[in-house]
Amino acid sequence: MKTLEHTPRPGYFGPYGGRYVPETLMPPLLELENAYEGIMNSPQYRETLDELLRDYCGRRTPITLCDNLSRELGFRLFLKREDLLHTGAHKINNAIGQTLLAKMMGKTHVIAETGAGQHGVATATAAAKFGLRCTVFMGAKDAERQAPNVQRMKLLGARVIAVQNGSCTLKDAINEALRYWISHQHDTLYVFGTAAGPHPFPTIVRNLQSVIGRESIEQMKQQTGKLPDYVVACVGGGSNAIGMLHPFVPYDHVKLIGVEAGGTGEPGCEHSAAINLGKPGVLHGELTYLLQDEDGQILESSSISAGLDYPGVGPEHVYLHSIGRVHYGIAYDAEALSAFSRLSRTEGIIPALESSHALAWVFKHAADIPAGSDVLVNLSGRGDKDLAHALHYIPLD
Numbered sequence: 001m002k003t004l005e006h007t008p009r010p011g012y013f014g015p016y017g018g019r020y021v022p023e024t025l026m027p028p029l030l031e032l033e034n035a036y037e038g039i040m041n042s043p044q045y046r047e048t049l050d051e052l053l054r055d056y057c058g059r060r061t062p063i064t065l066c067d068n069l070s071r072e073l074g075f076r077l078f079l080k081r082e083d084l085l086h087t088g089a090h091k092i093n094n095a096i097g098q099t100l101l102a103k104m105m106g107k108t109h110v111i112a113e114t115g116a117g118q119h120g121v122a123t124a125t126a127a128a129k130f131g132l133r134c135t136v137f138m139g140a141k142d143a144e145r146q147a148p149n150v151q152r153m154k155l156l157g158a159r160v161i162a163v164q165n166g167s168c169t170l171k172d173a174i175n176e177a178l179r180y181w182i183s184h185q186h187d188t189l190y191v192f193g194t195a196a197g198p199h200p201f202p203t204i205v206r207n208l209q210s211v212i213g214r215e216s217i218e219q220m221k222q223q224t225g226k227l228p229d230y231v232v233a234c235v236g237g238g239s240n241a242i243g244m245l246h247p248f249v250p251y252d253h254v255k256l257i258g259v260e261a262g263g264t265g266e267p268g269c270e271h272s273a274a275i276n277l278g279k280p281g282v283l284h285g286e287l288t289y290l291l292q293d294e295d296g297q298i299l300e301s302s303s304i305s306a307g308l309d310y311p312g313v314g315p316e317h318v319y320l321h322s323i324g325r326v327h328y329g330i331a332y333d334a335e336a337l338s339a340f341s342r343l344s345r346t347e348g349i350i351p352a353l354e355s356s357h358a359l360a361w362v363f364k365h366a367a368d369i370p371a372g373s374d375v376l377v378n379l380s381g382r383g384d385k386d387l388a389h390a391l392h393y394i395p396l397d
């Protein structure tokens with residue numbers, strides 16, 4: 001018998017995802033879903049986006065063979081260089097795509113949430129390019145911790161609203177942006193920053209970020225004559241990872257790894273490993289895995305990399321975990337810091353602390369990876385933004 005559970009529903013990944021929102025949020029989400037199905041599939045949208053990705057953002061990004069590290073490790077380590085994109089990380093792939101959609105929908109204003117400030121900067125950048133107004137919601141605590149990114153957003157012409165609710169961090173900024181969207185939907189589009197939130201955001205963001213994996217498949221075939229044996233990416237909300245991993249899912253022989261942030265790793269410490277250590281629950285309109293206490297209250301996440309600091313995770317990751325297609329590992333703060341230094345010294349590339357978690361997983365499991373393997377890591381961003389923070393922990397002499 002065919003039951004409801006077994007009927008594939010749009011916006012669901014197995015039982016995860018969906019659209020668990022108040023009725024007042026349904027009209028803008030339905031309008032977005034229509035635009036996604038219509039405008040985003042139009043040749044005009046696709047051609048304009050391709051041109052912007054190439055001439056404004058700097059795609060396609062190269063794949064670099066780390067030959068010094070490969071000699072040390074006994075297998076070939078390749079990096080997909082999203083760190084070389086305009087604004088320094090993969091986030092612009094998504095921000096430019098959704099902001100272009102806003103423009104073609106006739107909206108004059110985009111809003112965004114931001115934690116560390118990276119998605120806010122990417123959205124402010126895209127809004128400046130398209131001549132749209134931009135408002136960024138940021139937890140008051142984050143706005144204080146990430147002052148340079150607040151200045152960047154303002155320089156780009158955005159208005160930054162410091163959110164004073166709850167824990168004054170990312171999850172509160174998302175709640176506030178959703179609330180604002182309800183009362184300004186006629187002229188405003190919400191540009192969501194990761195592959196999470198209510199349908200259709202997880203699908204839109206995955207489709208926009210999948211350019212990472214699609215290019216990688218072509219480039220690895222060109223450069224090595226085959227696909228890699230392992231593909232590894234760090235998981236915060238999950239956008240760079242799903243963009244890299246999704247196109248590889250059909251290739252069963254390619255091992256896929258997502259790496260969550262384990263925090264300090266001390267017993268009872270705060271972390272951001274929603275898949276490894278969370279439980280099912282609803283947050284920001286989706287059913288997913290969440291860090292929560294026994295009463296189902298959301299716990300504050302914590303990681304040395306602000307970009308991985310989210311108490312939930314995108315629903316497609318939870319599904320890929322549940323069917324065993326992607327393995328989700330953990331890297332701790334100290335391991336990420338050590339990977340941050342190691343890549344800088346041996347290859348002359350300073351990685352973002354987020355991306356350092358993916359590298360750290362590879363270094364930690366190097367002994368289990370067969371000699372002669374090809375390992376591809378998504379270098380989601382560059383580390384300049386993390387320098388001051390990382391140098392608290394890393395001795396330079």
Ligand SMILES: *Cc1c(COP(=O)(O)O)cnc(C)c1O
Pocket residue numbers: 089090091118193194195234235236237238239240241307308352354355380381382
């Ligand atoms: C924001 C960010 C991440 C984490 O976000 P995802 O949506 O999980 O990709 C990872 N790396 C960098 C460089 C970031 O800026």
